[in-house]
Amino acid sequence: MFLDALCSRCGEKAIYFKAYSGEYFCASCFGRSVEEKVVKTISKYNMLKYGERILLMVSGGKDSLAMLRILDKIARPHGSELVAATIDEGIEGYREDAVEIAQNACLSLNVPHHVFGFKELFGYTMDKIEKLKDEQSSCSLCGILRRRAMDVVAQKLDIHVVATAHNLDDILQTFLINLLNNDVKRLPWNLLAHNETERFSQRRIKPLAEIYEEELALYSFLNKERFQGVSCPYMHEGIRSEIRSILNTLEKKHPGVKYSMLKSMIEVSENTKGTTAKEIQECKQCGYPTFSNTCSVCSLLNQLNQTVAKNVSKER
Numbered sequence: 231m232f233l234d235a236l237c238s239r240c241g242e243k244a245i246y247f248k249a250y251s252g253e254y255f256c257a258s259c260f261g262r263s264v265e266e267k268v269v270k271t272i273s274k275y276n277m278l279k280y281g282e283r284i285l286l287m288v289s290g291g292k293d294s295l296a297m298l299r300i301l302d303k304i305a306r307p308h309g310s311e312l313v314a315a316t317i318d319e320g321i322e323g324y325r326e327d328a329v330e331i332a333q334n335a336c337l338s339l340n341v342p343h344h345v346f347g348f349k350e351l352f353g354y355t356m357d358k359i360e361k362l363k364d365e366q367s368s369c370s371l372c373g374i375l376r377r378r379a380m381d382v383v384a385q386k387l388d389i390h391v392v393a394t395a396h397n398l399d400d401i402l403q404t405f406l407i408n409l410l411n412n413d414v415k416r417l418p419w420n421l422l423a424h425n426e427t428e429r430f431s432q433r434r435i436k437p438l439a440e441i442y443e444e445e446l447a448l449y450s451f452l453n454k455e456r457f458q459g460v461s462c463p464y465m466h467e468g469i470r471s472e473i474r475s476i477l478n479t480l481e482k483k484h485p486g487v488k489y490s491m492l493k494s495m496i497e498v499s500e501n502t503k504g505t506t507a508k509e510i511q512e513c514k515q516c517g518y519p520t521f522s523n524t525c526s527v528c529s530l531l532n533q534l535n536q537t538v539a540k541n542v543s544k545e546r
């Protein structure tokens with residue numbers, strides 16, 4: 231049935247069926263439909279104002295390159311200024327390729343691109359952290375530093391809005407992981423457009439929040455995008471891959487269930503926002519907002535410094 235189907239918009243041969251809307255798309259109408267959806271998301275959640283300077287976090291993966299391409303098409307002509315940055319965690323054999331891909335993509339669209347390394351920002355690469363850490367998950371440590379890196383970079387580059395390329399699937403998975411871990415404080419972080427902290431004026435937005443992961447993969451494929459294909463050697467998805475597969479099964483049986491869950495997630499996140507904001511205080515070491523006396527970045531760096539000091543004294 232599908233092979234003979236025609237595009238619901240223009241009547242050309244269809245290549246994709248959106249089960250949740252019942253529409254068939256040819257390649258060019260599909261690309262436009264993704265871009266239109268991003269425009270709607272930006273407007274629905276008031277993500278951008280005229281003339282703002284937007285920092286695009288471009289990792290070199292397919293989603294961030296799609297975000298770069300889409301915002302270049304839809305936000306730039308409406309007065310937004312785009313700047314891109316890649317965070318280099320310092321993972322040998324993995325990140326170098328991604329940085330080069332991000333650089334080339336930005337160059338081809340004439341978007342200024344900056345690279346900021348964990349080593350320069352925090353004194354440690356992820357490779358070094360991997361050797362020094364205890365049982366903690368690499369991704370959660372990497373995430374702690376990456377979130378701080380985004381704040382630092384946004385301030386350095388005098389940015390109004392920071393855009394990350396989280397897609398619908400990423401956002402729902404993270405929400406469920408936080409729920410399953412009883413990590414209620416993090417629920418408001420899932421909001422699609424908000425101030426990450428009260429201390430900084432930059433907003434965080436997720437313009438791809440209503441695009442399915444599989445749609446972004448097809449969008450990249452149709453644009454012949456070259457993206458980082460190698461997986462990070464420290465990646466340990468844990469429960470995330472199980473949640474991904476459960477959500478995909480549900481979506482297959484009940485098209486549109488992911489959108490309905492997104493709406494619930496936004497309501498729950500909005501309702502928990504006020505309750506967690508009261509507990510935010512300044513880190514006694516660095517002054518960044520935190521839920522405890524010492525922020526997670528300072529705690530991590532203290533732990534790493536102590537391990538280094540212990541290792542040095544053992545060697546003596």
Ligand code: SF4
Pocket residue numbers: 319356368369370372373462463464465466
């Ligand atoms: Fe960092 Fe984990 Fe991503 Fe690797 S997979 S870059 S450790 S968050």
Ligand code: ZN
Pocket residue numbers: 237238239240241242255256257258259260
């Ligand atoms: Zn068409």
Ligand code: ZN
Pocket residue numbers: 513514515516517518524525526527528529
């Ligand atoms: Zn701190």
